[in-house]
Amino acid sequence: MTERAAAPTTLYCGPYAIERKRIAAFAAALGDPHPAYTDPAAARALGHPDIIAPPTYLAALAADAEDQLLSARPDFTAEGTVHRAQALRHARPAHAGDTLHATVRLTAATTLAGRPLLTLDCEFRDADGAWVATTTSSLLCPATAPRPARRPRDITGSEHP
Secondary structure (H helix, E strand, O other), rough: OOOOOEEEEEEEEEEEEEHHHHHHHHHHHOOOHHHHOOHHHHHHHOOOOOOOOOOHHHHHHHHHHHHHHOEEEEEEOOOOOOEEEEEEEEOOOOHHHHHHEEEEEEEEEEEEEEEEEEEEEEEEOOOOOEEEEEEEEEEEOOOOOOOOOOOOOOOOOOOOO
16 A cells, blocks of 8 residues: 655745845836835935835745645645735845745645635745744635536527436
């Protein structure tokens, strides 16, 4: 009898290099003109060592880490998954020049309307191991049971099956 490996619930991801160019592009995509996202002098005037990433920048990195964890699970498919919610808790902003590592964990798995509802925490730490931020995502996944086959629509108007 062959034992099947358990689906992982924790995965270590990274490194994620935080780069000025990517921060600036992300801020531009958000339409946020805050100078601390693009001007090192403005960021230093606020007490930061370099430009800072918008708070939601780490949500994009968390999505990558979450995808890595979930793709390693045989009971998950991304197709049809709905991202329900995202929460972010920051100890400090991510700065250009940071190298972050993420630990993503499946912290809850329940059901909603017959569909798996997953909660994932993604904790980011810098190269020294200091906590930078944690994101929490709620994902509503497709039903695991196949849907019943639909009867073809009768376009002839006939009442015969």
